[in-house]
Amino acid sequence: MERTEGAPAPTVATAFEKARAEGRAALVGYLPAGFPSYEGAVAAATAMVEAGCDVIEIGLPYSDPLMDGPTIQDAVHQALTGGIRITDVFRTVEAVAATGARTLVMTYWNPVDRYGVDAFARDLSSAGGCGLITPDLTPEEAEPWLAASDAYDLDRVFLVALSSTDERLAEITGVSRGFVYAASLMGVTGARSAVDTGAAHLVERTRKAMAGRSPLPVGLGLGVSTGEQAAEVAGFADGVIVGSAFIRRLLDAPSLEAGIDAVRRLTAELADGVRR
Amino acid sequence: MTIDAARDLPDLTGHFGRFGGRFAPEALMAALDELTTAYQTAVADPAFRAELNHLLKTYAGRPSLLTEAKRFGAEAGGARILLKREDLNHTGSHKINNVLGQALLTRRMGKTRIIAETGAGQHGVATATAAALLGLECVVYMGEVDTVRQALNVARMRMLGAEVIPVKNGSRTLKDACNEAFRDWVASVQHTHYCIGSTMGPHPFPMMVRDFQRIIGVEAREQVLELTGKLPDAVVACVGGGSNAIGAFHAFIPDEDVRLYGFEAGGAGVDSGKHAATLVGGSVGVIHGMRTYLLQDDDGQTLETHSVSAGLDYPGVGPEHSWLRDTGRATYQAVTDSEAMDAFALLCRTEGIIPAIESAHALAGALRVGQELGPDATIVVCLSGRGDKDMHTAAEWFGLVEGEGSAL
Ligand SMILES: Cc1ncc(COP(=O)(O)O)c(C=O)c1O
Numbered sequence: 001m002e003r004t005e006g007a008p009a010p011t012v013a014t015a016f017e018k019a020r021a022e023g024r025a026a027l028v029g030y031l032p033a034g035f036p037s038y039e040g041a042v043a044a045a046t047a048m049v050e051a052g053c054d055v056i057e058i059g060l061p062y063s064d065p066l067m068d069g070p071t072i073q074d075a076v077h078q079a080l081t082g083g084i085r086i087t088d089v090f091r092t093v094e095a096v097a098a099t100g101a102r103t104l105v106m107t108y109w110n111p112v113d114r115y116g117v118d119a120f121a122r123d124l125s126s127a128g129g130c131g132l133i134t135p136d137l138t139p140e141e142a143e144p145w146l147a148a149s150d151a152y153d154l155d156r157v158f159l160v161a162l163s164s165t166d167e168r169l170a171e172i173t174g175v176s177r178g179f180v181y182a183a184s185l186m187g188v189t190g191a192r193s194a195v196d197t198g199a200a201h202l203v204e205r206t207r208k209a210m211a212g213r214s215p216l217p218v219g220l221g222l223g224v225s226t227g228e229q230a231a232e233v234a235g236f237a238d239g240v241i242v243g244s245a246f247i248r249r250l251l252d253a254p255s256l257e258a259g260i261d262a263v264r265r266l267t268a269e270l271a272d273g274v275r276r
Numbered sequence: 277m278t279i280d281a282a283r284d285l286p287d288l289t290g291h292f293g294r295f296g297g298r299f300a301p302e303a304l305m306a307a308l309d310e311l312t313t314a315y316q317t318a319v320a321d322p323a324f325r326a327e328l329n330h331l332l333k334t335y336a337g338r339p340s341l342l343t344e345a346k347r348f349g350a351e352a353g354g355a356r357i358l359l360k361r362e363d364l365n366h367t368g369s370h371k372i373n374n375v376l377g378q379a380l381l382t383r384r385m386g387k388t389r390i391i392a393e394t395g396a397g398q399h400g401v402a403t404a405t406a407a408a409l410l411g412l413e414c415v416v417y418m419g420e421v422d423t424v425r426q427a428l429n430v431a432r433m434r435m436l437g438a439e440v441i442p443v444k445n446g447s448r449t450l451k452d453a454c455n456e457a458f459r460d461w462v463a464s465v466q467h468t469h470y471c472i473g474s475t476m477g478p479h480p481f482p483m484m485v486r487d488f489q490r491i492i493g494v495e496a497r498e499q500v501l502e503l504t505g506k507l508p509d510a511v512v513a514c515v516g517g518g519s520n521a522i523g524a525f526h527a528f529i530p531d532e533d534v535r536l537y538g539f540e541a542g543g544a545g546v547d548s549g550k551h552a553a554t555l556v557g558g559s560v561g562v563i564h565g566m567r568t569y570l571l572q573d574d575d576g577q578t579l580e581t582h583s584v585s586a587g588l589d590y591p592g593v594g595p596e597h598s599w600l601r602d603t604g605r606a607t608y609q610a611v612t613d614s615e616a617m618d619a620f621a622l623l624c625r626t627e628g629i630i631p632a633i634e635s636a637h638a639l640a641g642a643l644r645v646g647q648e649l650g651p652d653a654t655i656v657v658c659l660s661g662r663g664d665k666d667m668h669t670a671a672e673w674f675g676l677v678e679g680e681g682s683a684l
Pocket of ligand 1: 369370395396397398399473474475514515516517518519520521586587588632634635660661662
């Protein structure tokens with residue numbers, strides 16, 4: 001899918017702007033490609049868009065997901081065992097982007113490095129993807145990605161953490177594009193019963209680090225799983241990011257159909273949460 | 277980059293040429309910076325160095341001996357084989373050198389809990405030991421497969437008061453134990469130090485672990501000079517993550533006439549695909565926080581490794597070895613399971629020393645290098661550990677169990 005000359009590249013920033021214009025936070029949903037199957041992932045992501053997700057993160061399944069808790073590990077393992085390849089990830093992005101939702105890929109760095117950073121950026125862009133979220137790539141090692149994302153006009157979403165110093169927040173937000181991903185807690189992915197009390201402060205510090213520049217939206221992720229929590233996070237962040245809770249629904253369902261129904265209900269609950 | 281520059285590597289951002297660096301989650305960056313600073317101030321502090329040296333001497337038993345292996349050497353083309361006896365260290369391997377340094381650093385940073393990954397269990401045992409000595413809480417992650425083949429070490433760690441957590445995902449070996457330790461660390465970094473057991477991981481680990489292991493080669497260089505009046509022709513070590521090898525090599529890197537050989541786990545043979553010979557059969561990528569050679573497929577997924585030796589059963593390798601490989605300063609070859617087990621038996625029968633199966637890979641390599649260099653050669657072999665932990669595997673391999681035929 002070649003972009004027509006002159007048309008602006010899709011960016012997640014527009015999804016955040018739309019949400020802001022509606023006086024609410026954006027809802028960002030994560031799902032790994034190939035889980036529970038290639039078609040199942042596309043169907044589930046489509047349901048998430050229909051029920052109210054503004055942005056979809058397609059996870060690129062990786063053999064050593066060291067930032068992920070058991071739920072995402074299980075899903076990714078299932079996707080890899082099912083034979084998912086990087087080309088399938090691009091096909092998934094293409095199908096999800098076709099729904100009109102802004103679509104990012106979330107990936108550990110080695111698959112991109114192996115594919116070739118420039119080739120990856122090129123193929124992601126032609127699939128209609130907006131950019132990458134890179135949980136184990138920080139600005140220090142990001143030079144090839146900064147160049148490739150410039151060449152293909154892609155968003156680059158880096159993470160900030162509760163432990164990030166002010167200097168690091170300034171550096172990270174300085175090279176980010178699209179939005180900034182604030183990790184709500186010190187730990188791996190997975191549902192938690194409560195949002196860490198430091199999360200709001202991190203969002204505030206991240207915004208402060210962008211003072212004097214055109215500020216990027218700040219999305220908060222890790223641990224959010226209910227409409228209640230989404231409403232709480234929407235009170236202080238520009239976006240609410242949910243992953244493991246969707247996967248849990250699919251893992252626990254007796255059939256794909258039932259799983260997608262449950263995903264749809266959860267999305268509606270979260271979409272209601274970000275509007276409260 | 278010239279070999280002379282090796283002494284100054286890594287650079288300030290942890291790079292050995294294009295290798296190394298820091299590919300880590302943002303949540304750990306502050307801790308890695310803190311660790312780098314704490315390490316640098318500690319090694320510049322005479323009190324820290326004195327305490328570490330005191331422990332190495334009075335607790336670990338350093339300096340370790342350099343033992344001439346005449347009967348073994350006769351089988352190695354008649355070369356003069358000198359064994360650097362890291363097996364005689366307290367806890368039975370070179371791992372204690374690194375652990376004592378990192379455990380002291382843990383205390384210095386005001387942290388109260390120490391975690392580790394382990395394959396063969398030697399690093400886990402060393403960490404549990406240092407934790408007991410310094411009164412730190414200790415958790416060790418170990419692949420489930422390894423908890424079975426190194427059961428003795430699991431019991432040792434528990435006896436020493438450590439909690440051993442069997443890791444049941446992925447290939448259930450060393451790489452998965454590392455993943456799990458990193459997951460623990462992101463959540464616990466405020467009060468916990470992750471004591472990485474080899475020259476791997478994000479900066480500063482490859483540098484720091486190398487510096488703590490450097491003593492192997494520093495001592496060996498002095499000992500061999502004293503014994504023979506000249507430098508050896510070759511230094512030989514096994515390579516898993518690469519800590520005993522870099523420890524043995526480092527002091528010799530500027531001695532350009534001294535050949536450096538690293539032997540990796542060839543498993544059933546590199547051609548079979550069932551091996552862990554990263555530098556021989558791998559390609560460059562990113563794993564566990566560092567850029568280095570690794571075993572991966574076309575999509576960058578880590579491949580499963582195979583080795584009779586739990587401590588070498590790892591798909592990555594320390595970044596400094598990748599650099600030494602590419603510069604040609606060191607040579608890396610693979611040793612198969614059966615070559616290693618033959619060398620294991622040979623050392624037992626010729627010298628009365630039962631080596632770790634990891635170290636047996638170095639011994640098999642020494643037989644090869646000895647044939648190549650001939651009877652005038654002097655070869656230092658890093659005997660990284662002792663083989664008590666491997667008796668179960670050896671008994672099965674050689675059929676030493678009652679009622680079964682012996683393969684020896
Ligand atoms: C005795 C012994 N030698 C070697 C190794 C391999 O580690 P490294 O390559 O870091 O020395 C191990 C690891 O468990 C070991 O126990």
